[in-house]
Amino acid sequence: DAGITQSPRHKVTETGTPVTLRCHQTENHRYMYWYRQDPGHGLRLIHYSYGVKDTDKGEVSDGYSVSRSKTEDFLLTLESATSSQTSVYFCAISESQRQGDGYTFGSGTRLTVV
Amino acid sequence: GNSVTQMEGPVTLSEEAFLTINCTYTATGYPSLFWYVQYPGEGLQLLLKATKADDKGSNKGFEATYRKETTSFHLEKGSVQVSDSAVYFCALSDSGNTPLVFGKGTRLSVIA
Numbered sequence: 001d002a003g004i005t006q007s008p009r010h011k012v013t014e015t016g017t018p019v020t021l022r023c024h025q026t027e028n029h030r031y032m033y034w035y036r037q038d039p040g041h042g043l044r045l046i047h048y049s050y051g052v053k054d055t056d057k058g059e060v061s062d063g064y065s066v067s068r069s070k071t072e073d074f075l076l077t078l079e080s081a082t083s084s085q086t087s088v089y090f091c092a093i094s095e096s097q098r099q100g101d102g103y104t105f106g107s108g109t110r111l112t113v114v
Numbered sequence: 115g116n117s118v119t120q121m122e123g124p125v126t127l128s129e130e131a132f133l134t135i136n137c138t139y140t141a142t143g144y145p146s147l148f149w150y151v152q153y154p155g156e157g158l159q160l161l162l163k164a165t166k167a168d169d170k171g172s173n174k175g176f177e178a179t180y181r182k183e184t185t186s187f188h189l190e191k192g193s194v195q196v197s198d199s200a201v202y203f204c205a206l207s208d209s210g211n212t213p214l215v216f217g218k219g220t221r222l223s224v225i226a
Contacts, residue, residue, distance in 0.1 A: 041218060042216050042218035042219045043158075043203065043219075048213055058213070090157055092158075097207070097212065097213070101207070102214075103158075103160070105157035105158040105159070106157050107155075107156060108156075108157050
């Protein structure tokens with residue numbers, strides 16, 4: 001989607017190294033989310049943000065941290081990557097969390113930890 | 115807590131066959147329900163939604179009806195095409211100002 005971009009699209013990294021994934025939006029939406037997608041698990045929420053400097057944990061937050069210093073950027077950091085963090089990571093945005101408001105997703109980042 | 119259960123995949127159909135993908139949910143309140151679609155190599159896209167009981171969401175020939183009595187939101191299409199091959203996710207949002215909850219996804223393959 002043109003209003004949300006993720007970078008990089010692909011990354012291979014070594015176990016134990018730090019990795020930062022970036023999500024950038026041009027829609028000025030308040031809410032931003034990081035999900036990971038794995039076979040057999042579907043989409044699982046890692047962290048989300050409800051405003052600048054306001055973040056909260058999702059169901060699989062261990063090993064991940066996030067930061068949001070500007071409305072348009074939401075960063076996901078793996079402090080010390082492990083093989084279990086090999087996954088496809090999706091960022092999503094939404095204008096609100098009112099019922100009925102859907103999300104717009106980015107194209108994903110495929111991360112491989114070797 | 116809130117949860118969504120989808121039928122296990124993969125589902126393989128011939129072109130022009132009828133499609134049903136089952137979705138049931140558990141929620142404490144009266145959630146809104148969604149179907150998202152993910153084409154190969156892409157992110158998820160909203161396919162359709164329904165915000166209250168008995169509402170029918172529809173888009174691109176797909177339909178789903180919000181059934182409160184059976185807590186279901188099954189996705190249907192009368193005649194599938196090869197281009198419908200994708201992964202389909204059912205999701206819900208409740209009234210508690212919390213993020214969307216997704217099912218595990220159902221992979222659909224349509225063969226010519």
